[in-house]
Amino acid sequence: MALADPETTRRLLVCPRCRSGLTDTTGGLNCTVSTCAYRSPGAFPMAGRWPVLVDFERSVVDCGEAVRTADRTDTARPGPAGGAxxxxxxxxxxxxxxxxxxxxxxxxxxxxxxxxxxxxxxxxxxxxxxxxxxxxxxxxxxxxxxxxxxxxxxxxxxxxxxxxxxxxxxxxxxxxxxxxxxxxxxxxxxxxxxxxxxxxxxxxxxxxxxxxxxxxxxxxxxxxxxxxxxxxxxxxxxxxxxxxxxxxxxxxxxxxxxxxxxxxxxxxxxxxxxxxxxxxxxxxxxxxxxxxxxxxxxxxxxxxxxxxxxxxxxxxxxxxxxx
The missing domain is CATH 3.40.50.150 (Vaccinia Virus protein VP39)
Incomplete structure (x- = not known):
């Protein structure tokens, strides 16, 4: 598949709230702007291998559920195709x-x-x-x-x-x-x-x-x-x-x-x-x-x-x- 490599994608990512740069911290990413609501270390958590870049205060996406669902996906063994x-x-x-x-x-x-x-x-x-x-x-x-x-x-x-x-x-x-x-x-x-x-x-x-x-x-x-x-x-x-x-x-x-x-x-x-x-x-x-x-x-x-x-x-x- 022609998926972009993780490093290329990571360099593009920005804060969903203020669109400023991100920095890597233990447990996830955070915004580099000191006045941003997502400046705290790990403000954007990792869910398995996926960074969760959601402005949770303005989204119907639930942080805990997103992390739990992604963790299950990341650890699940490949199974047979479903549905049609x-x-x-x-x-x-x-x-x-x-x-x-x-x-x-x-x-x-x-x-x-x-x-x-x-x-x-x-x-x-x-x-x-x-x-x-x-x-x-x-x-x-x-x-x-x-x-x-x-x-x-x-x-x-x-x-x-x-x-x-x-x-x-x-x-x-x-x-x-x-x-x-x-x-x-x-x-x-x-x-x-x-x-x-x-x-x-x-x-x-x-x-x-x-x-x-x-x-x-x-x-x-x-x-x-x-x-x-x-x-x-x-x-x-x-x-x-x-x-x-x-x-x-x-x-x-x-x-x-x-x-x-x-x-x-x-x-x-x-x-x-x-x-x-x-x-x-x-x-x-x-x-x-x-x-x-x-x-x-x-x-x-x-x-x-x-x-x-x-x-x-x-x-x-x-x-x-x-x-």
Whole structure:
């Protein structure tokens, strides 16, 4: 994998509160500014091998839980794959088909990156997302990943509302199926804009018509226009549905059965039997899919210009025509 080495990542890290430098101390890191609330030695603890760089006074992330979860991850022995990844290849494609849209867009993003060793930041990257494997296997790219939990493909634990990296420090950002799980997605996108270099790239995938899928940590959905306005300080390179109305219907059938039977297993079983609904996405024209998508993507370039309110209203690409 093309993960950035720990020393390279460590040199980039800053205090999430004041964005000043950090120093290593026994038990963790701390801010170098004497007036910062996180100046005490070990203010940012280590959780296994991951520094926990969270402004706990301004985050829903709990310090103790973050450390305990990461410690368990660090000491656990590798086990068999779980969920859809544990199924035979044919069944895996039924329950978790390859995300071809992500693969195409990540390929475009990688080909657009400048220089011999560009840096790609993965926000919410505890696992390698569906369709983005190429980003982790491009020998030219240095991948830096973080999440609120540690994992083999993350280098630190952080809250995306306060990314502990300097401004203009990365060439691209990947944020796949994350923005629905943060309290303030507009603040997170502002942080993404801040850490990107001039002309840096972002690739995002976010749900539109999907049921709650992370319990208490699922907050927000976006229409196509709303998603574009979320990234209003970016020039659009490409945008559209990741999955259309057929996939959205499959989600609804799954959760209808769950509600009727009080069984998630029953819902997943019916979802597997009705996998063919996903194929209907190909029959729906783009303008109708825009209004009924299960999820949406945005690929854009950092800009200093912001879309106006009039421009975002005129942006609408769906099938509903005003009278």
């Amino acid at each position: 990844d544990a199924l035979p290849a044919l069944l895996r494609r039924v329950f978790k088909p390859p995300n071809r849209i992500a693969a195409q867009n990540v390929d475009l993003l990688l080909r657009s990156l400048p220089g011999p060793a560009p840096t790609l930041l993965v926000v919410g990257g505890a696992t390698v997302g569906n369709g983005v494997n190429a980003a982790y296997h491009d020998p030219r790219v240095q991948v830096i990943g973080f999440d609120i939990v540690g994992s083999p493909v993350t280098q630190f634990i952080a809250d995306a509302h306060q990314i502990p990296l300097p401004s203009a420090s990365v060439d691209a950002v990947l944020v796949q199926a994350v923005l629905e799980h943060v309290l303030d997605p507009h603040l997170v996108v502002a942080e993404i804009h801040r850490v990107l270099k001039g002309g840096g790239l972002v690739y995002a995938e976010t749900p539109f018509l999907q049921q709650v899928h992370a319990g208490a940590h699922d907050f927000t959905r976006f229409t196509a226009s709303g998603h574009r306005y979320l990234f209003r300080r970016f020039e659009e390179l490409a945008a559209g549905p990741v999955a259309g109305p057929g996939t959205q219907l499959l989600w609804s059938v799954d959760h209808l059965v769950r509600g009727l039977t009080r069984s998630a297993l029953a819902g997943r079983a019916v979802r597997g039997l009705m996998f063919w609904l996903r194929a209907l996405d190909r029959l729906v024209p783009p303008e109708y899919a825009t209004d009924d998508a299960s999820a949406l993507f945005f690929l854009g370039r950092r800009s200093d210009r912001e879309l106006t309110a009039q421009e975002i209203v005129a942006y609408y690409r769906g099938a509903q025509v005003s009278a």
